[in-house]
Amino acid sequence: MLHTINKSPFEKNTLETCLRLAVDGASILYIEDGVYSAVKNTKFEQLISDKIPNIKMYVLEPDLKARGLDKSSLINNIEVIDYQGFVKLAVENEKIQNWL
Amino acid sequence: MKFGILVNEGPYQHQASDSAFLFAKAAIEEGHEIFRVFFYHDGVNNGTRLATPPQDDRHIPNRWSELAKEHKIDLVLCVAAAQRRGMVDPDEMKRNDKDANNIAENFRISGLGQLIEAGIQADRFITFGD
Amino acid sequence: MEDELESGVVKKFLYINRRAPHGSIYAHEALEVVLIGAAFDQDVSLAFIDDGVYQLKKNQDTSDINTKNFSKTYPALEMYDVEKLYVDKESLEQRGLSEDDLMVDVKILTSDEMKKIITESEVILNF
Numbered sequence: 001m002l003h004t005i006n007k008s009p010f011e012k013n014t015l016e017t018c019l020r021l022a023v024d025g026a027s028i029l030y031i032e033d034g035v036y037s038a039v040k041n042t043k044f045e046q047l048i049s050d051k052i053p054n055i056k057m058y059v060l061e062p063d064l065k066a067r068g069l070d071k072s073s074l075i076n077n078i079e080v081i082d083y084q085g086f087v088k089l090a091v092e093n094e095k096i097q098n099w100l
Numbered sequence: 101m102k103f104g105i106l107v108n109e110g111p112y113q114h115q116a117s118d119s120a121f122l123f124a125k126a127a128i129e130e131g132h133e134i135f136r137v138f139f140y141h142d143g144v145n146n147g148t149r150l151a152t153p154p155q156d157d158r159h160i161p162n163r164w165s166e167l168a169k170e171h172k173i174d175l176v177l178c179v180a181a182a183q184r185r186g187m188v189d190p191d192e193m194k195r196n197d198k199d200a201n202n203i204a205e206n207f208r209i210s211g212l213g214q215l216i217e218a219g220i221q222a223d224r225f226i227t228f229g230d
Numbered sequence: 231m232e233d234e235l236e237s238g239v240v241k242k243f244l245y246i247n248r249r250a251p252h253g254s255i256y257a258h259e260a261l262e263v264v265l266i267g268a269a270f271d272q273d274v275s276l277a278f279i280d281d282g283v284y285q286l287k288k289n290q291d292t293s294d295i296n297t298k299n300f301s302k303t304y305p306a307l308e309m310y311d312v313e314k315l316y317v318d319k320e321s322l323e324q325r326g327l328s329e330d331d332l333m334v335d336v337k338i339l340t341s342d343e344m345k346k347i348i349t350e351s352e353v354i355l356n357f
Contacts, residue, residue: 001349006119006229017248017280020320023345032115062122083126090123090224091101091132097348098227100108100248100356108256108357141259141357180262212266219353220239220272227356 001026002093005034006100009044014099019047024054029081029089031060035067040075052077060086102135103127104222106215108229110145111160112153117146120228121164128171136174136218137164139207141229144177144187147207161204168206175207176214242273244351247282251301252292257285258300260357265303268310275314276307277347278336283321286332304334318344 003022009015015037022028030038037044038059048057057078064070064080071080081089090096105124109116124134139146151161168175177187183196189203203209219225245264251257267274278286290301307315315336322328322338329338339347348354 006115013280020341021279021345021348023349032119083122084130086123087126087130087132090103090127090226091130095349095352095354096224096226097246097354098229098356100227100229106355140263141255181259212263213270215263216243216267216270216272219243219355220241220270225353225355227354229356 001095001097002089003028004096004098005030005037006032006098008033008036009042010036015044016047018097018099019051019055022051022055027056027058027089027093029058029060029086030078031063031086033063035059035063035069038074038078039069040073045075048075048078058085058089101127101132101223102221103132104135104218104225105137106218106225106227106229107137107139107143107146108141108227110142111148111151113142114230116228116230117143117160117164118158121160121167123226123228124167124173128167134171134173135222136176136214137168138215138218139175139177140181140212140215142181142185143229144182144185147175147177147182147187147203147209149204150202165204165206177203177207177209178215179209179211182209240272241352242350243267243275244348244354245274245276246348246354246356247276247278247285248280249357250281250284251290252295252297256357257282258298260355261300261303263355263357264307264312265310268312272353274312275316275347275351276312277316277318277344278321279318279344280321281325283317283325283327283332286315286317286334286336287327288331288333301333307334316344316347 007014188201193201249256292299317336
């Protein structure tokens with residue numbers, strides 16, 4: 001299953017709910033304000049790092065760039081993708097859950 | 101693959117409509133089909149004919165309209181949500197005795213059944229909202 | 231008048247509700263989708279997570295805020311054959327609520343059980 005998260009974890013609890021309810025083997029793509037979840041040195045870094053072994057994580061690059069961030073800002077082992085990559089993820093995963 | 105897309109927010113207020121548009125465009129470029137884009141809640145405001153954003157900014161309603169025209173995409177505004185928010189096509193204008201209509205070209209107003217149908221018929225269903 | 235569907239495709243639909251009622255229209259308009267969707271004979275479930283659990287709280291009275299009290303519709307869902315209502319246990323507990331506070335019969339699910347419901351769904355709508 002592909003999960004997307006579009007809200008900053010400082011604004012809403014979407015990240016926490018998604019991580020609680022996503023199963024091992026799922027993928028999570030951070031889009032829009034959700035990209036702030038993937039940034040290192042925040043209070044959410046541990047929560048995310050703990051899940052990375054079991055959940056493949058991605059960040060949408062256009063949204064990172066818009067917010068003055070890049071790959072070097074991110075927690076390790078989170079892949080940066082573009083919209084083509086987003087489409088591919090949507091195709092590869094039979095089910096999609098867009099957390100808002 | 102056939103994609104069904106749900107857009108829950110209006111133009112400019114949230115990024116949802118932009119993200120949905122960029123996704124739709126990328127999907128088309130990858131050779132996929134957009135079965136339908138359904139606009140719900142404030143998303144119906146994406147269908148306005150009357151927006152005048154600043155010249156140096158993207159024109160959200162128009163680019164949806166142009167994308168739909170170029171690739172024959174079905175853009176549907178939910179009738180109930182549209183009625184609440186004053187999005188009116190010529191039929192609704194007559195039906196509800198309004199003095200104007202404001203829907204942009206290549207959008208149509210229809211019922212929630214079109215959303216359910218998109219969920220059933222599309223291979224992938226994706227939501228953009230707040 | 232909706233077009234007839236060609237085939238008898240039945241998919242597992244899940245409506246995820248995570249917002250409180252009345253402060254925004256999402257809960258109300260989501261319910262409208264459920265009601266219309268009921269006519270399409272799909273396999274429908276509703277999940278109430280985070281503030282979404284507040285949508286089912288008893289005794290909602292909107293008369294002084296002058297908005298439509300759409301909460302009256304939840305008990306009527308079973309008349310539409312929408313009977314699978316799942317409430318997230320952790321969300322309830324965080325909010326100091328229990329099953330007794332809710333206006334309809336629901337299944338209270340642990341996180342593991344809710345994961346299963348989500349994973350088994352084919353079309354998931356979020357509002």
